Amino acid sequence: MPTAISTLSSVTNLQLSNVAVGPHLPPWVLAMPLRKLWAANNRLTSVLPKRKASAAVCERQKEWMGRLTHVCLSSNQFRELPQQLIEHATQLVELDLAYNQLLQIGSKAVDELQGMTSLRLLRLEKSYWLPVEERWTQASQRAIARLKQARPDLQSSRATDLLGVLSKWDDAYFNQDAEALKALLADNVVQHADQIVTEKDQKGPEAVTAFHRKYFETYQFKHLPIVRAANEQTSSVYSLWDEEAVLMRPEKFDEARPASGSATSLSGIWRLVLDDQLKVADIWFLRTLTREEKKFRLKHRPNQLYTDFKAKDVAAPTLSLSDKQLAKMQAAAEAFNQAWSTGDVAAVHSLMAPSCDTINPIFGERKSSREEWEEMVKDVFQYWEVKTNDVNIAVTASSNKAFLHWEQQMYGLNLLCFDDDQQISEVVGFRQPLKSEHDHIFKTDSSYMGHLDKLHMDAEH
Secondary structure, eight states: OOHHHHTOTTOOEEEOOSSOOOSSOOGGGGGSOOSEEEOOSSOOSOSSOOSOOOHHHHHHHHHHHHHOOEEEOOSSOOSSOOHHHHHHOTTOOEEEOTTOTTOOOOHHHHHHHHTOTTOOEEEOOOOTTSOHHHHSOHHHHHHHHHHHHHOTTOBOOHHHHHHHHHHHHHHHHHTTOHHHHHTTEEEEEEEOOOSSSOSSOEESHHHHHHHHHHHHHHEEEEEEEEEEEEETTTTEEEEEEEEEEEEEOGGGOOSSSOOOSSOEEEEEEEEEEEOTTSOEEEEEEEEOOOHHHHHHHBSSOOGGGOOOOOGGGGOOOOOOOOHHHHHHHHHHHHHHHHHHHHSOOHHHHTTEEEEEEEEOTTTOOEEOSHHHHHHHHHHHTTTOOOSOOEEEEEEOTTSSEEEEEEESSSEEEEEEEEOTTSOEEEEEEEEOOOHHHHHHHBOTTOOGGGTHHHHHHHHHO
């Protein structure tokens, strides 16, 4: 045992994440009377060594596991449920095994989990960009379904439930399945107009589904979710995504809207707000335009609407952040919003890295330092007056990012990226156009493919 560790004989909470430990925990952890253990983002394949140990060591291991109440083992290399914990962690309340991409679950494991009467929360979700069939074998899917039926008291977290709906949304987009998307919608769903792709809100399941179906029918593409987050208090989920190889389908070519003939890529952010039944009640979105949309929507095809931004460029390794780190990111996001609502950058100055990079993927605005960003904010507030300011923030517990949805006289969807010191290192800012920009850049009566606003009006009548 390391000398520094030998003095920690009364430690009950241990943070051992992001330290490349593996294939099992170091033996010195047995000297600590742990109740809570965080060992995420490592190389663990088991909790303790699987080799046969002496009777005395086995007894000490059982005693150690018998005290555990909360264990986080997310983002490791487990191929099966940790058998040692299931057998001996008799007081375990929460077990987090999310993002163990190799993990599979058998029928025997389900039988054993049913016997863990103390267990109340179990996280098993995997990376959302993988199709369902690549996450779990059919046997695992049957086992998980049986576990849910046998242990209805074994709940996932509210955030997990919310993100589960977002996974279904992303799956529907990946498969370009409008009916699967429609099944997620509340009867009173509203998709709020972004003033870039479409001018009017889409209200009701039929109008919203028609919007997405038209896109699916017009383009072929590959949908790739990059970063996600949930805000449990507001029942909201966020997703930053790319769509690659976006190409107009040949059967959709016509003289009025000729195809460019070449593929492009899109990036955007969704915010979905769910109701008590986990149905999508509000949809907010901002994204870049396809080549054909630019030709159809823009008066002059201005160069500032072209950027090389890709959402995948801001992707980071899956992490497991402490409550303190998450709180610091939340505070930084709130300070960032405060700067944009008052014009005073002082509160956020120390929370931004000096080299912080800022980009608006839609309009092409880019600043390469904190100083440039602060000057931009000051310049904007020489002519911009905030009349109202509402904000919703979601910090990712498994990454180093936070989403903001802000509403003033217009709305925006931002992503903040943080460095190792939880300073803001990159800002991705999607926003609606200013009225002056809208009048100058966009044609009138040219909203999304020339069809969807009519669908909206038909739905209202």
